Amino acid sequence: MSVRVVARIRPLLKKELDKDVIVRAASTDEGKPFTIVKIPNPKNETEEFSYIFNSVYDQSCTQEDLFNAEVYPHIKALFQGLDVTIFAYGVTGTGKTHTMRGGMKMDDRGLIPRLLSNVFRRGKKIEKDSNGETTVDVHLSYYEIYNDKVYDLLEPPEMRTPMGLPLREKEGKTFVVGLTERPCDDVTDFERLYVEANNNRVTAATKLNAHSSRSHAILRVKVTQTTGDMVLESTASAIDLAGSEDNRRTDNNRDRMIESAAINKSLFVLSQCIDAISRGDKRIPYRESKMTRILSLGQNNGITIMILNLAPMRSYHLDTLSSLNVSSRAKRIEVREIENEVVYKQPHRSHSSTSFSGLTNGVLAPRQPLRPIGLGTQNSYTGSAPALARSSIDRAAASGAVIEKIEKPSKLFNVYADRASAHKATASMGGGSSSRLAGPPQANTSQIRQPLSLSGGLASRRSMTDTTPASSSSTETSALRSGLIGTGASKLARPTGLPLPGSVSAGVSRQNSSSSGSTQPPQQTSKSVDNTPILTLSAAQIEAMVEKKVAEILAARAAAAAALAPQTPTPSTPRSDNHHPPGSDQQRPKSSEPRISEEVQRRLEALERRIEEQSMSTSRSSSRGGRGGRDEKSAGLQLLLEARKAKEAGNLEEALGMYEDALGFFPGQRKLVGKIEKLKLKLGKISREDYEVGAQLRDEEAGSQQGNRVGSAIQQSRSASVTSGRRTAMTGISSTDAEVEDLDDDDMEADVEETPEEAEARRRRLLKSRGRSATLGVGISSKSRQQLHSNTTTDTGSDYDDRSASNSDPEQQSSSQEPSPRTKQLLDIVNSRDTELIKSLSGFGQKRAQDLVDHLDDTQGPSGKVRSLGELTTVPGVGVRTVERAYEGLAVAAELSSKLALKTYYDETETF
Numbered sequence: 037m038s039v040r041v042v043a044r045i046r047p048l049l050k051k052e053l054d055k056d057v058i059v060r061a062a063s064t065d066e067g068k069p070f071t072i073v074k075i076p077n078p079k080n081e082t083e084e085f086s087y088i089f090n091s092v093y094d095q096s097c098t099q100e101d102l103f104n105a106e107v108y109p110h111i112k113a114l115f116q117g118l119d120v121t122i123f124a125y126g127v128t129g130t131g132k133t134h135t136m137r138g139g140m141k142m143d144d145r146g147l148i149p150r151l152l153s154n155v156f157r158r159g160k161k162i163e164k165d166s167n168g169e170t171t172v173d174v175h176l177s178y179y180e181i182y183n184d185k186v187y188d189l190l191e192p193p194e195m196r197t198p199m200g201l202p203l204r205e206k207e208g209k210t211f212v213v214g215l216t217e218r219p220c221d222d223v224t225d226f227e228r229l230y231v232e233a234n235n236n237r238v239t240a241a242t243k244l245n246a247h248s249s250r251s252h253a254i255l256r257v258k259v260t261q262t263t264g265d266m267v268l269e270s271t272a273s274a275i276d277l278a279g280s281e282d283n284r285r286t287d288n289n290r291d292r293m294i295e296s297a298a299i300n301k302s303l304f305v306l307s308q309c310i311d312a313i314s315r316g317d318k319r320i321p322y323r324e325s326k327m328t329r330i331l332s333l334g335q336n337n338g339i340t341i342m343i344l345n346l347a348p349m350r351s352y353h354l355d356t357l358s359s360l361n362v363s364s365r366a367k368r369i370e371v372r373e374i375e376n377e378v379v380y381k382q383p384h385r386s387h388s389s390t391s392f393s394g395l396t397n398g399v400l401a402p403r404q405p406l407r408p409i410g411l412g413t414q415n416s417y418t419g420s421a422p423a424l425a426r427s428s429i430d431r432a433a434a435s436g437a438v439i440e441k442i443e444k445p446s447k448l449f450n451v452y453a454d455r456a457s458a459h460k461a462t463a464s465m466g467g468g469s470s471s472r473l474a475g476p477p478q479a480n481t482s483q484i485r486q487p488l489s490l491s492g493g494l495a496s497r498r499s500m501t502d503t504t505p506a507s508s509s510s511t512e513t514s515a516l517r518s519g520l521i522g523t524g525a526s527k528l529a530r531p532t533g534l535p536l537p538g539s540v541s542a543g544v545s546r547q548n549s550s551s552s553g554s555t556q557p558p559q560q561t562s563k564s565v566d567n568t569p570i571l572t573l574s575a576a577q578i579e580a581m582v583e584k585k586v587a588e589i590l591a592a593r594a595a596a597a598a599a600l601a602p603q604t605p606t607p608s609t610p611r612s613d614n615h616h617p618p619g620s621d622q623q624r625p626k627s628s629e630p631r632i633s634e635e636v637q638r639r640l641e642a643l644e645r646r647i648e649e650q651s652m653s654t655s656r657s658s659s660r661g662g663r664g665g666r667d668e669k670s671a672g673l674q675l676l677l678e679a680r681k682a683k684e685a686g687n688l689e690e691a692l693g694m695y696e697d698a699l700g701f702f703p704g705q706r707k708l709v710g711k712i713e714k715l716k717l718k719l720g721k722i723s724r725e726d727y728e729v730g731a732q733l734r735d736e737e738a739g740s741q742q743g744n745r746v747g748s749a750i751q752q753s754r755s756a757s758v759t760s761g762r763r764t765a766m767t768g769i770s771s772t773d774a775e776v777e778d779l780d781d782d783d784m785e786a787d788v789e790e791t792p793e794e795a796e797a798r799r800r801r802l803l804k805s806r807g808r809s810a811t812l813g814v815g816i817s818s819k820s821r822q823q824l825h826s827n828t829t830t831d832t833g834s835d836y837d838d839r840s841a842s843n844s845d846p847e848q849q850s851s852s853q854e855p856s857p858r859t860k861q862l863l864d865i866v867n868s869r870d871t872e873l874i875k876s877l878s879g880f881g882q883k884r885a886q887d888l889v890d891h892l893d894d895t896q897g898p899s900g901k902v903r904s905l906g907e908l909t910t911v912p913g914v915g916v917r918t919v920e921r922a923y924e925g926l927a928v929a930a931e932l933s934s935k936l937a938l939k940t941y942y943d944e945t946e947t948f
């Protein structure tokens with residue numbers, strides 16, 4: 037089913053009674069519930085846009101009406117094991133907080149308190165009906181995302197660290213690491229916790245000179261039903277998103293602007309995600325903001341309800357149109373209704389693991405493929421021909437609005453009813469939507485729960501009042517499946533209807549070999565569930581195996597070419613080290629060896645996490661200027677983002693101003709200067725000649741800087757301890773520069789469209805500057821090459837041959853000569869078209885890797901290859917500098933990561 041999107045139009049407040057109301061609710065046929073929002077076309081008030089939603093609530097809708105229609109029907113589903121996500125979206129002041137939290141009076145209570153009291157009521161009923169056999173526990177976590185950082189609201193603001201809590205992806209789901217979870221027994225308990233947490237939010241906001249509504253607030257209600265040793269967990273998440281606002285209108289100061297930029301960025305990314313999903317894009321930009329990572333719209337299973345809050349006044353006209361457009365597209369996102377599984381309590385595992393807590397519960401399942409609902413489900417035009425022609429260029433209409441002449445008969449609207457409206461869900465809109473849950477879930481699997489112990493670091497760092505198990509491994513239990521589909525909580529109250537754990541074990545077949553260790557604590561049992569003998573290993577044996585595996589992984593990472601060479605990689609085939617298709621021979625271990633590998637695998641995962649954490653923290657500590665520096669940098673980056681937004685909205689003057697302001701934070705940043713100059717050129721503020729001269733100078737400067745950087749990078753790599761910033765050590769440039777450039781790359785290249793002549797001029801300049809610096813093929817100066825050659829003690833030296841010195845044309849050079857091993861390694865990684873692998877290259881983030889793969893898919897066909905580094909530099913968005921960084925990173929990364937891995941490994945084994 038798709039995300040359910042409903043709109044709520046708030047009434048006018050007392051102070052607004054004289055305001056002009058322009059938004060209204062309408063229905064397709066008289067007497068039917070409202071499903072349409074109508075708003076005038078700002079360019080032509082004789083026309084109205086119509087947006088269709090699953091349901092629309094007008095000013096007369098009470099808190100109780102909304103709850104009964106939109107949330108109450110899903111409480112049953114929640115207890116059947118489905119996760120439920122409700123989020124309020126809309127412009128500042130449209131009633132999101134009122135909808136979610138509401139007022140203190142009984143009638144004013146919002147969806148959240150009503151949800152909780154109903155959860156407790158149902159929980160008590162289940163306990164009673166089962167004669168106490170089933171217990172229902174509720175745990176709360178509550179956190180906010182402020183300026184793209186995650187803060188726990190259930191702990192006092194003093195406990196906050198500037199960086200906030202980290203997020204982590206595990207097996208396709210996003211978790212907040214170290215989040216507090218509090219048990220909550222009844223409504224009184226909830227109110228105490230909720231009020232306390234909201235006070236924390238306000239206090240923290242005051243300290244930061246912010247306002248609580250400037251953050252996204254996420255409440256997570258975990259419901260755990262336990263009958264004997266069977267446990268069913270599901271989660272309701274209620275999210276009050278921060279409102280978007282126009283900086284000019286609210287006359288924000290700098291701090292507010294940064295805040296707004298962060299909010300707008302995350303909401304902008306959310307709208308980008310919605311667009312990308314609805315277009316069916318391969319790449320969804322979830323990772324570009326924490327909010328979208330957590331929300332994982334379209335990737336989280338269960339039920340998702342988006343409540344679009346609207347203010348009816350004219351003063352909100354454009355903002356309202358914008359949020360109508362975004363939410364209208366959100367209807368096209370499909371979410372799989374998959375119940376969480378009953379799991380069995382397991383003995384405590386002896387190995388340490390990280391505690392995760394997040395929007396989703398601990399169920400770890402692969403992300404579902406995203407599917408847009410067919411285009412036929414979109415809204416369509418019903419306006420007159422001239423109106424259609426006029427409005428076809430109208431952005432609002434283009435994104436899904438329906439225009440009609442005001443006098444158009446309302447029955448015309450049924451031609452653009454979306455698919456969702458044909459579903460049972462929509463048929464029962466406005467109060468009877470519970471029927472949508474009556475159908476059986478599409479799939480159901482069972483899991484064996486893995487109780488987790490907190491990892492030492494996390495346990496001591498964060499106060500965890502509850503150590504509820506979170507991480508699970510996925511196994512399939514057909515017996516359970518047949519026993520539980522569509523039965524929900526009531527089944528739990530009748531445990532005799534379910535197979536006993538023992539018999540379930542016999543039916544368990546492993547789905548994911550890497551997680552099979554969850555079925556048994558290590559070194560305790562002699563037989564696995566599938567009768568595979570398990571070896572009891574000594575620490576020394578495991579150590580030896582880990583060492584071997586570490587070596588293998590490092591070899592695979594740093595010298596991926598070796599692993600790739602014998603294969604012909606399939607385009608876009610994700611790396612999958614451990615997955616075997618169900619039913620394949622490899623699925624079930626044939627001997628004890630796989631069991632050992634699993635043990636090793638777990639250790640390796642822990643090691644990888646440690647390496648990641650170390651490199652994160654070291655890069656943080658080495659970033660320029662400590663906290664103040666970071667704040668400044670982040671302000672600069674926010675300005676860049678704002679500028680990018682302004683540019684995308686076509687406000688080039690405004691964008692230029694913001695880029696110029698950003699330059700104050702990144703003085704002399706070459707690409708930024710280039711961007712400013714390009715915009716000036718475009719706005720006619722400088723002549724083409726001046727622009728060309730400036731560009732030439734920048735190219736020259738870049739050439740000489742590259743030379744210096746390469747030398748210093750290698751110097752650093754030789755002397756770098758494992759605590760030096762990974763990025764800095766690898767590339768020799770500051771993380772600030774790199775971040776600016778990352779941001780740059782997102783928008784700079786595609787920014788001002790080049791004419792063919794400009795492109796040719798740029799190419800000539802590039803080749804000229806490459807020729808001048810006698811490169812290896814990637815724009816490295818001869819001076820730096822000599823430095824590199826003489827300084828390098830690892831494979832960098834031997835890989836780096838001098839043959840290109842006499843050949844300034846990289847393409848010629850690379851086509852006439854055999855590439856060096858490192859060049860080959862780099863090209864092999866690129867040609868693998870595996871974004872994960874490409875991302876491991878220095879200078880390649882998710883976007884660049886994905887763009888590269890997309891480009892290769894588009895231009896090279898399935899088996900074409902990039903044959904030289906020179907050719908690689910011509911790929912849009914890659915460029916000389918990126919290739920350089922990737923090339924150098926290969927050697928330095930190998931050196932650093934082996935040091936890191938060994939250090940981490942020895943740290944780890946001390947406590948083993």
Ligand SMILES: Nc1ncnc2c1ncn2[C@@H]1O[C@H](COP(=O)(O)OP(=O)(O)OP(=O)(O)O)[C@@H](O)[C@H]1O
Nearest residue numbers: 046047127128129130131132133134135249278279
């Ligand atoms: N349905 C409603 N009935 C009565 N009053 C409402 C309703 N919706 C909103 N309000 C009032 O409108 C004002 C703004 O609402 P609210 O603070 O909930 O907006 P918001 O969208 O959460 O804003 P922000 O994004 O700034 O947090 C509040 O005074 C609230 O009480």
